[in-house]
Amino acid sequence: MDPVIIVGAGPVGLTLALALARQDVPSVVLDEGPGKDEPRPARTVVLREDTAALVERLTGLPLDEFGTRWAGWRSMRRKQVMREITFGHADDEGPAGPADTDRTSSAESPPLHIAQHVLTNALRAALTHQRLVKIAVDSRLDTIEQETSGVTAHTRGPKGTWWRGSFLVGCDGPRSTVRKLQDVRFPGRTAVERHAVAALRAELPWPGRALLHRMPPWRTSGPSGGEITARPLPEGVWRLDWLLPPGKDLVTPELLVARVRETLAGWTDGTTPPYELLDTGVHTVHHRLARRWRVGRVFLAGDAAHLLGALGTHGLDEGLRDADNLAWKLALAWHHGPHEALLDSYQAERRAVIAARLRTGDQMLPLLRGGGALRSYVPGAARGHDTLLTDGHLGRGPLGAPGGYAESPLAPGDLESRATVDTPPGATVADVRVTAEDGSRVRLRDRLGRGALLVVLVAPGTGVWERKHWVTAGIMPRLAAAVTALPHPAELLVAESYPGAGAHTVLLVRPDGHLVVAMNGVRPADLYAAAEATLGGPAEARTEATAGSR
Structure with a gap:
């Protein structure tokens, strides 16, 4: 069968190629550039814990060596610290502070902050060892033709030629050629916000901690008197963002240098410390959402399908979730042949998540930037304001949390054995330690992305016994037989515990790590029905894709 054609060699396209190769699917990546990225330290991305784990799983590289996980987060208003979070210490509330300062600790893993070109290079390095992936450089797409059995694409350039594929995925950015060739509309809002950006090497008073500073005392102009974000990177480098007032005023190099000097002096008692300016730019935030993400055998992903990310630079994180x-x-x-309901679910799930995030941003940002009207929405306006913004930057809360697929067309119907755990159906599962069928102890996330469904039995006490003593005891033989009978390959795992789950709870998990359902005990019929729904319905519903049918 022909490979999948991936248009675009940015992080989303390269991640998709690696994810397909992990499941023994060949692909061709059409890269309109020369095959390398120009270093841009001011262009960075923030990845949530599970998305960073996805990249590490695909590349085999510890991303902590290339990016920075923040030691904490600080939110300031004028000269006052409004909120301070220390990561990794849930039982340590930190030193006592003023009554109006919120000092908390969190056991959650902090976001990973990494330069985009560093992330791209890590993905490219991993692909050099992948025999199932071909990267065609200097190949700019100009034609797509669909038939019932596949897709044909033409590229122009020094190596212009025709390419034959089974499917085609446009990961080619905001100006996507794939989207335009498929005549897919891309409505939304332009220039929702603009930020002046600088990457510099300097010593700041809070090493390793990200900062949101609203209404700094040395500035009185701009939305809410100004807003500055500082995010640490490796080797003493920081990315600084200044929220710009509405309009199209030119951001000159002189203006940026003045902002840098003014800000550093404000944070260090009036004297500008030594610094090395590495890169500058202007980050313009657009909110756009493609009308369709699937047209027959052609799909859109990443910035080709959506633009978002007013807070926390999480736009790429969502693109990796698309992949x-x-x-x-x-x-x-x-x-196994196209299953229309399963392929359609990509648009249904991912577009709904992005649409919800865009709606929330469009509703909340005017209130957060405008100030006074917030009182009618959030009691304790200033504190509520900072909490919402902080959560947005940290990838949680109404402005930042990744969406789940509770309303997915793949969700099973009512099941008699359905149980409740701390993970809602459709959300990403917790990364607990499990025992695999070969007796090895691994993290649950290590088993994702192989194409198989995961069935996790919660069985307290199994960790203290060798596998040979419990694998044939109790409900295990019956569960193993039920897993073998499922309509798709599945791996049986055993966990000592899972948040909110009782003994003998059975979890069905999708290959991308989202919980399908939790069940009480072993109910083979319910487990089969849930697995069948996850695959898009009964096997007899599988049909060949028809070009242009969507």
């Missing part, structure tokens, strides 16, 4: 969601569905279709 993770789509990869296992394309892999199943590639190996």
Whole structure:
């Protein structure tokens, strides 16, 4: 069968290629550039814990060596610290502070902050060892033709030629050629916000901690008197963002240098410390959402499908989630033939999540930037304001939390054995330690992305016994038989515990790590029905894709 054609060699396209290769699906990546990225320290991304784990799983590289996990977060208003969070110490409330300062600790893993070109290079390095992935450089797409059995694409350039593929995925950015060739509209709002950006090497008073500083005392102009964000990177480098007032005023190099000097002096008692300016730019935030993410055998992902990210530079994080969601569905279709309901679910799930985030941003940002009207929405206006912004930057809360797929068309119907755990259906599962079928002890996330469903039995006490003593005891033989009978390959795992789950709870997990359902005990019929729904319905519903049918 023909490979999947991926248009665009940015982080989303490269991640998709690696995710497909992990499931034995070949791909061709059409890269319109020369095959390398120009270093831009001011262009960075923030990845949530599970998205960073996805990249590490695919590349085999510890991203902590290339990026920075923040030691904490500080939110300031004028000269006052409004909120301070220390990561990794849930039982340590930190030193006592003023009554109006919120000092907390959190056991959650902090976001990972990494330069985008560093992330891209890590993905490219991993692909050099992948025999199933071909990267065609200097190949600019100009034609797409669909038939019932596949897709044909033409590229121009020094190596212009025709390419034959089973499916085609446009990961080619905001000006996507794929989207335009498929005549897909891309409505939304332009220039929702603008930020002046600088990457510099300097010593700041809070090493390793990200900072949101609203209404700094040395500035009185701009929205809410100004807003500055500082995010640490490796080797003493920081990314600084200044929220710009509405309009199209030119951001000159002189203006940026003045902002840098003024800000550093304000943070260090009036004297500008030594610094090395590495890179500058202007980050313009757009909110756009493609009308369709699937047209027959052609799909859109990443910035080609959506633009968002007013807070926390999480736009790429969502693009990587697109790739993770789509990869296992394309892999199943590639190996077993297209299943329309399963392929359609990519748009239904991911577009709904992004649409919800855009709606929340459009509703809340005017209130957060405008100030006074917030009182009618959040009691304790200034504190509520800072909490919402902080959560947005940290990838949680109404402005930043990743969406789940509770309303997915793949969600199973009512099941008699359905149980409740701390993870809602459709959300990402907790990364607990599990025992695999070969007796090895691994993290649950290590088993994701292989194309198989995961069935996790919660069985307290199994960790203290050798596997040979419990694998044939109790409910294990019955559960193992039920897993073998499922309509798709599945791996049986055993966990000592899972948040909110009782003994003998059985979890069904999708290949991309989202919980399908939790069940009380072993109910083979319910487990089969849930697995069948996860695959898009009964096997007899599988049909060949028709070009242009969507």
